[in-house]
Amino acid sequence: MIEVFLGILAGCLTGLVPGIHPNTLAVFLLSFSSLLPFDPLGFSLFIFSCALTHTFLSFIPSIFLGAPEDTTALSVLPGHRFLLEGRGMEAVYLTVVGGLGVVVLTSLLFPLLLFLLPALYSGIKPWIWLLLLGVAIFMILSEKRKLRACTAFLLAGCFGFILLSKPVLPLTLLFFPVFTGLFGLPTLLLSLKGRTSLPEQSQDWNRAEKPWGAVGRGWLAGLVMGVLPGLGASQAAVLVHEFGKKDLRSFLVSLGGVNTVASLISVLALYLISRPRSGVAVIIEKLVWVDFRLVLILIFCSLFVSGISAILTLRIASGFSKFLSRISYRKVVLIVLVFLVLLTALLTGPYGLLVLITGTAIGLLPIKWGLRRSHGMAVLMLPIILGGLGLM
Amino acid sequence: MDRFELLCLVVAGIGILGMLLVGWGYENAVKVGEIKDEMVGVWVKVCGNLSGRYSGENWFGELRDGTGKIRVVAFGLNGIRPGPACIQGVVESYKGELEIIMKRYD
Numbered sequence A: 001m002i003e004v005f006l007g008i009l010a011g012c013l014t015g016l017v018p019g020i021h022p023n024t025l026a027v028f029l030l031s032f033s034s035l036l037p038f039d040p041l042g043f044s045l046f047i048f049s050c051a052l053t054h055t056f057l058s059f060i061p062s063i064f065l066g067a068p069e070d071t072t073a074l075s076v077l078p079g080h081r082f083l084l085e086g087r088g089m090e091a092v093y094l095t096v097v098g099g100l101g102v103v104v105l106t107s108l109l110f111p112l113l114l115f116l117l118p119a120l121y122s123g124i125k126p127w128i129w130l131l132l133l134g135v136a137i138f139m140i141l142s143e144k145r146k147l148r149a150c151t152a153f154l155l156a157g158c159f160g161f162i163l164l165s166k167p168v169l170p171l172t173l174l175f176f177p178v179f180t181g182l183f184g185l186p187t188l189l190l191s192l193k194g195r196t197s198l199p200e201q202s203q204d205w206n207r208a209e210k211p212w213g214a215v216g217r218g219w220l221a222g223l224v225m226g227v228l229p230g231l232g233a234s235q236a237a238v239l240v241h242e243f244g245k246k247d248l249r250s251f252l253v254s255l256g257g258v259n260t261v262a263s264l265i266s267v268l269a270l271y272l273i274s275r276p277r278s279g280v281a282v283i284i285e286k287l288v289w290v291d292f293r294l295v296l297i298l299i300f301c302s303l304f305v306s307g308i309s310a311i312l313t314l315r316i317a318s319g320f321s322k323f324l325s326r327i328s329y330r331k332v333v334l335i336v337l338v339f340l341v342l343l344t345a346l347l348t349g350p351y352g353l354l355v356l357i358t359g360t361a362i363g364l365l366p367i368k369w370g371l372r373r374s375h376g377m378a379v380l381m382l383p384i385i386l387g388g389l390g391l392m
Numbered sequence B: 001m002d003r004f005e006l007l008c009l010v011v012a013g014i015g016i017l018g019m020l021l022v023g024w025g026y027e028n029a030v031k032v033g034e035i036k037d038e039m040v041g042v043w044v045k046v047c048g049n050l051s052g053r054y055s056g057e058n059w060f061g062e063l064r065d066g067t068g069k070i071r072v073v074a075f076g077l078n079g080i081r082p083g084p085a086c087i088q089g090v091v092e093s094y095k096g097e098l099e100i101i102m103k104r105y106d
Helices: A002-016 A022-030 A040-057 A059-065 A073-084 A088-108 A110-141 A146-165 A171-192 A212-227 A233-243 A248-272 A279-287 A292-326 A329-368 A373-388 B003-023
Strands: B043-055 B058-065 B068-075 B083-094 B097-105
Touching: A002 A022, A002 A040, A002 A059, A002 A292, A022 A040, A022 A279, A040 A059, A040 A088, A040 A248, A040 A279, A040 A292, A059 A073, A059 A088, A059 A292, A073 A088, A073 A248, A088 A110, A088 A212, A088 A248, A088 A292, A088 B003, A110 A146, A110 A212, A110 A233, A110 A248, A110 A373, A146 A171, A146 A329, A146 A373, A171 A329, A171 A373, A212 A233, A212 A248, A233 A248, A233 A373, A248 A279, A248 A292, A292 B003, A329 A373, B043 B068, B043 B097, B068 B083
Parallel strands: B068 B097
Antiparallel strands: B043 B058, B043 B083, B058 B068, B083 B097
C-alpha cells in the first residue's frame, strides 16, 4: 500500500509541475531501482498510481496557468474562459468528475472489455488513419473561413511532420514545447492584453448535472484511442471536441475522462491484448507478469487512486484559485510566461526554444483568424494520416 | 466535506477493500510451465527446486516445479544455493530455448 500512496504523491508532483511526465519520472527512478525499497510489483503499483494521479492533477496548470501537455491541450481555451469568468474551480471540478466517472465505468464494464477490446483492436487498427482523415476534413469544412482553416491545419500538421519524422528529443520532452507553444503561450500572450486581475474565483462549483453522457463519450473515445498504436488521449480529445456536445461543461467532463481512461486502459491492455500502450505500460511489462489477478488488483487500485486524487485535485485547485484571485493576474501571467520559457530552455535546450517559438506563432494564427483552436492538434493528426497512407 | 468528496471516499474505500481482498497473499509468481516465448524480456518470479553450481562468479543451473523445468543463469549474484527457492529475473531466449537471467534470489 505504501507504494500506492507514494505513487499518488509523485503523481501530484508530475501533474502540478509543467513538463514533468510520469514516464520521465519512472525511467529516472528505474535507473535507481536497486536503491529503492520497492520490489518489482511494488514499483509497478507506484508508477501506475503516479500516472493515474497525474491525469487528474495536470488539469490544474492547464486551466489556471495555460500550461498544457498533449492530453490536456484542448482544455486550455474552455478552462481559461471559465477562469476569466471566475469559474476556474468549476472547470477543474468538471474534469475531475470525468476522470472519476471513467474509472468507475471501466471497473463496472471490465467483464465486457475482456471480449470487446481484442475485437476492437484488430477491427479498427487498419482504419484509424481514415477516421482521422474524416475528422480533419470535418474540422476544416465546419469553419466559415475554409481556406484559412486549411492553412492553419496544414501549418500545424507540417510542423508535426517535421518534428516527428526524425525526433531529436524523446517524445515526452518534445511534446512540452510543442503544446506549450501551440496552446499555452498564445492564451497567455492574449491574456496580457487588457485584464489586470482575475475576478474572485467562485467556490460554489459543485454542480455537474447528469454528467454520464459526457463521461460515456470520454470513456469510449479514450478507450478506442488508448488501445490503438501510435494514438492516445490527445487524438481522443480531438474526436470528443469535434463530435461531442458543443456545451463547454460537457466537453470538460469528457476531456477529464479521456485523459484518465487512456492512461488506465494503456496498462490494462497488457493483459487484454498482450501489448503495452504507453511508456508506463512498457515499464510495468518489464517488471511483472500481468495475470488476471494482477489486473483485478490494478482495477481496484485505480478506484482507490482516483478517489483520493479527485479529492486532492479539488483541494489543491481550491487553494490555488483563492491565491490567484488575490494577486495581480498580469504579474502571474508574466511569471508563468518566463517560467515556461526557462523550463523549456532547461529541459530541451535551444532546439526546444525554437520549437516553442514556432509553435507559438502557429498557435496564434487560429486565434487571429477567428478559427477553432483544435486545428493545432493537426501536429499529431497529420503525421498519423500520412503514416496510414505510407508517406511517413 | 461535501457530497462529491464523500462519493470519492466511497470509491476509494471500495478500491482499497478490493485491493486487500484480491491482493491477499498475491506474489505475482508464475509456474515454469506457464513461461512461453511471448514472455521474453518480461520480469517473472518463479518458485521451485533449484539445482546447479557456480562457475567463477556466474551461476548456471535449472529450476524445476511440478509443471516443468527451465535453465537459470545468474551473473555476479552471490549466495545462491541449490534447493527450494523463489527466484526473480528476466525471461530470455538462448539458442532457441527459454531461460531465466536471475536478478534476485529469495
